[in-house]
Amino acid sequence: MKFQISILFIGLSFIAYSQNKISGKITNEQNEPLLGVEVYIEDLQKGTSTNENGIYELINLPNSQIKITVAYIGYETQTKNINFQQNEIVINFTLKEAVFKMDEIIVSTAFNKLQSENVMKVERATVQQLKNKGAATLIDGISSIAGVSQVSTGIGIGKPVIRGLRGNRVLVYTQGIRLENQQFGDEHGLGINESSIESVEVIKGPASLLYGSDALGGVLYFNPTKFAESNLFDFNFNQTYYSNTQGSSTGFGVKQSYNSWKFLVNGAHNQHSDYKTANSERITNTRFNETNFNTAIGFSNNLISSALRFNFNNSKIGIPEEIGIQNSHKTPLLPYQDLSTKMLSFNNIVFLPNSKVVTTLGFTVNDRKEFEEHENEETEESHTSHNETIEASLNLKLKTFSYDTKWHLPNFGNIETIVGIQGLHQTNKNYGEEILIPDATTDDFGVFFTSAIDWEKSTIQGGLRFDSRSISSEKHIVSHDDEEHIFEAIDNTYKNFTASLGYKSLLFKKITSRINLATGFKAPNLAELTSNGVHHGSNRFEIGNNNLKSEKNFQSDIALEYNTNHFEIFANGFYNYINDYIFVSPTGEFEDTYAIYKYTQDDAKLYGGEFGFHLHPHPLDWLHLNSSFEFVIGKQNKGNFLPLIPANKLTNTLRAEFNSNETFKNGFASISLESTLKQNNISEFESSTKGYNLVNIGAGGTINISNTSFNVNINMNNVFNTNYFSHLSRLKIDGIQNIGRNFIASIKFDI
Incomplete structure (x- = not known):
């Protein structure tokens, strides 16, 4: 035997x-x-x-x-x-x-097709492409993509905005799992470092069919760093300097791959002092520090392909309040945030004879601590000494376990089909004196199917999904200055059906057309349901509403692209109607000098698009001219404009590309003019914003010496040191301008 x-x-x-x-x-x-x-x-x-x-x-x-x-x-x-x-x-x-650019496999959509074959238009950019544009941070680079903006607090905190929608309406995925880091607040940044990222894909529009709740407005999908090629070892080191903040970014990466096993380790540390406006004033306490560590192990054979990834990110970010202390120190003053996120993901593909099963498990722990000022702290030395001894006034710990299983069924002729289940179990606990949101438990479960049919030059794709989200919280009574704020316990369940239908075709052998109709939803989050106190990040007293319904939307998208060997033109238009749009509205009352805002609902609509062209004149094969215009308008049904809608923007870029020989490759030089128009379509508690023009220049390339390659980038943003206010800057209300001229120099070498 x-x-x-x-x-x-x-x-x-x-x-x-x-x-x-x-x-x-x-x-x-x-x-x-x-x-x-x-x-x-x-x-x-x-x-x-x-x-x-x-x-x-x-x-x-x-x-x-x-x-x-x-x-x-x-x-x-x-x-x-x-x-x-x-x-x-x-x-x-x-x-x-x-002539124009490489076609890329799109991972964030269902069937992982090339962008030219995809039914849904998805914007994709590598981290290197964002660096070539002179991005000071990862979110800064993403906001250079047409249709994407950011709500910012200095340069250390940036919140993605896709076609006017933000917060929990934009879902972020990294390492194949959804990022959960208390993303309901505008003053909560991404918490992702570029060292662990290969590229980003942006879905502009409802993606609830694939991702469930919180994908009502769109998805940012970060593809993790690739493993090295088979049987190769790779080591890289990079260093970047930022003149405006006297900041630096240092990173490294080590990779080794064999036929079956693969390993990698990445790390990075960034530090910045307070940023300087065009008036040479430093905005006190916009300084921040970030440390990131990422490692992964992969294995594949003729039966399975697996990848286990771990990522740790810690950020200490100052919360600015005024233009005060003027120096270039890099340790945050009080008040500041201390944010840590640990992510563990396991992706596994089992190959069956004519199909495959893809499973992704994830576990995320997010610690959010906020430290506040105390009396008689008037000098930076006193701030620093107290940083070492005081306890966090706000201390939230969020734990999330997520699962995602998809079965790619055997193809039936030209028909591809996927069925899947997704869900998460999440707990939120308070350990500080203050309570922003109560202790709570959230459970999600979703089941869906989607199919695509290809024939000749056309593709049709559609699907249906059912989701259930349950949220239960504990009752809290917070006493402060002889006043009591009560967080009532809740036990709510939200159920939703979503669907999508898309069609792609080639018209007249030259025009690629895409038409997509999709529904999405977002269940109310804890802050919207239960708030009852001062939200220091937004400087207001917020009152939640336990009777809020799920937001549900219907969006139509039309995308047209005309391509020849030397000319490309595109037009993307959308109309998005949202039932029961959730927003905060001022009541006109005050609580301890803080204006009181209550969460309420009203139907809303957003519409707009992105339009542009790319000219590559012959015989000047090295020259590229890109132009794009983007706009969005958001209104409540009552006629009021929605808050924090980005201003219309026109971007023109002239770019030269060249390869001299094997020693110098992928060379480029560019100049761009970003013209942001005035924003007068404002909500009742906003102020209008003047238009402005920013000129940015850049140059770089790869130098190959023996077995080592050096990638060099030099950029200057806001060349003419223009004074301006971004409409989406949270510091605008205090009369604080955005960042002035910034010279960025980086070098990366690979062995």
């Missing part, structure tokens, strides 16, 4: 590690081999590059259908679906030159 069991295990071992292999040659249309073409399999998080003869090879692949992607700068990206009928397959590729 033991002998038979041994034979069985030996046989299973041979099955599990049979060496399925794909190899081939990649050439251009002149049949010349291409060196350095990326060949990547997204499901396996596994890739390689072609050698000087254009040859590639990938081994240890699953006995199932896989999608292989071939990408190279200056050429059209190609994908092929492969089913292993034998252990070794030879596939050659001939790449055609592409």
